[in-house]
Ligand SMILES: [Fe+2]
């Protein structure tokens with residue numbers, strides 16, 4: 001981590017702005033054919049901080065997290081991440097999180113971390129749908145539990161936002177906070193791709209940008225109703241860089 005922080009300091013002092021490379025949905029597998037090592041080496045030259053927006057592993061297996069941790073040794077800049085739904089699949093999320101934290105990743109789950117005068121605020125988020133069509137807390141206990149989880153994630157985001165002391169803030173999510181960036185996915189699954197409750201929370205604060213993943217077939221750019229820029233950085237979403245990662249200057 002010392003090397004990573006040193007590299008980041010040099011770049012920030014030269015430029016003033018902080019360059020953030022952001023990518024989601026790496027879905028690292030045990031039998032992965034392609035390693036992420038080259039990608040991490042590349043972003044180390046392009047950016048000051050790397051942000052990973054969840055679905056770091058394919059099935060939430062500790063072995064997958066170990067492979068990712070090994071690949072991250074090629075990354076010379078600080079890494080900020082949130083988990084995604086896939087990282088929960090094997091019921092070993094604590095092991096996955098531990099392995100990544102041991103590898104130096106700033107893994108955010110309702111917390112904030114400050115790097116080079118930028119506050120990074122991260123939660124996974126949850127499903128629930130968008131706008132006036134959001135799922136409401138009505139009927140069976142199972143539905144109410146689902147809505148409660150969505151509300152809880154938004155409240156955790158709010159609590160984390162209150163800890164921010166920086167002028168510039170990047171919100172890091174897995175699920176989408178707006179419907180615009182999930183456009184292109186089948187209409188039937190929109191409610192499972194994110195929740196407007198996240199955007200309602202974001203719009204109560206001043207944020208520089210929001211990044212998320214999860215909607216693999218969505219589009220890159222959107223905006224919250226309050227005007228905060230939102231970027232879907234899922235690996236396969238086409239981005240202005242022409243690369244799997246987005247580059248943001250904050
Ligand atoms: Fe994914």
Ligand SMILES: [Fe+2]
Pocket residue numbers: 055084085086174213214215
């Ligand atoms: Fe996902």
